[in-house]
Amino acid sequence: MGRAPCCDKANVKRGPWSPDEDAKLKAYMEKNGAGTRGNWISLPQKIGLKRCGKSCRLRWLNYLRPNIKHGGFTEEEDKLICNLYKSIGSRWSIIAGKLPGRTDNDIKNYWNTRLKKKLLGKQHREQDARRNYTWPQKPFAVQDSANPSQAHPNEQEFLASLMVQTKGEIFSYDQETNYGLFATSKSSISNEIFYNTDVSFTRDKLGENSVNMLTSSNYYSFLTSSYPPMTRYYCGVDIAPGTNFQEFEKIRVELEEIDYNFPQQLDGLENFSMPEMVNSSSAYPPMISNYEAFQEIPHDFSLDKSSYIALRQEHGSSKV
DNA sequence: AATTGTTACAACCGCCAAATT
């Protein structure tokens, strides 16, 4: 036994609405006010429509109701829908709530027929770009801690061993700051979050001791969504007892938003830490800029790369 | 020109929680 139908299917019209039916429903709704509860089921008989009450409700809400837009989604709306979908999934009514004049049904259709493909296409293009990108042959010099002015004699071997240790690749390197990042991707965690065994270091921190530092800490990092260009950076956090992952997640989301809407604002950024890492101990040299500075930066949408670096220094950021 | 495939989107379906009895 299935469930009882909401109305008598045999005596009820289905399919597209005629202009005549629309007019009847619209006239009634405009006269008697919209959707006070308990009205929908009995409404069709009242106004002589051979329709299911639910069908009337849907027709009114999605189509006849005043002040609703159809089609012609703007670029801003596209972005908002994509971002919301990424963060909350297919909660169409909530998404529609953020877009004045749009119905959940319209947005759902729009997503299913166009946006989904548009986004997938974009991701594939980025993936291809990443795959095909050739990193600089010799991205940075490794210095010998005993003799900082000279390059490490076994630079290539050192880099190679580090690559093996991290099972990764150089995801980013900034010529200007000599910041680089090794990361090991584990796509099982989620598309854009990577679990790394090793992370950031600076040129002049490399040496015997810094190798220990690099290999003994665990970090979460994430890739911003579009690169190359390679100067896109990551949020890193030490995975240790007491790590506040919710705070980390907030930063991640924030950075992703910026990367999506104002990607140029991330040019030149290095790594950002949790606040507690800014006042770091000797075990973790303050190689990372502070979170407060990061919070301020996005509000100035005119900053270019060098201004960012200047601002970072101004805010007590580490070595540049 | 005829057929097949694709896209766009209104409308439908069934579940379930809120409201009502």
Next chain:
DNA sequence: CAATTTGGCGGTTGTAACAAT
């Protein structure tokens, strides 16, 4: 308060228009 009814929601389908073969 339980039982029943209704509205809200997200997934899915039917189909007309359009594109490709």
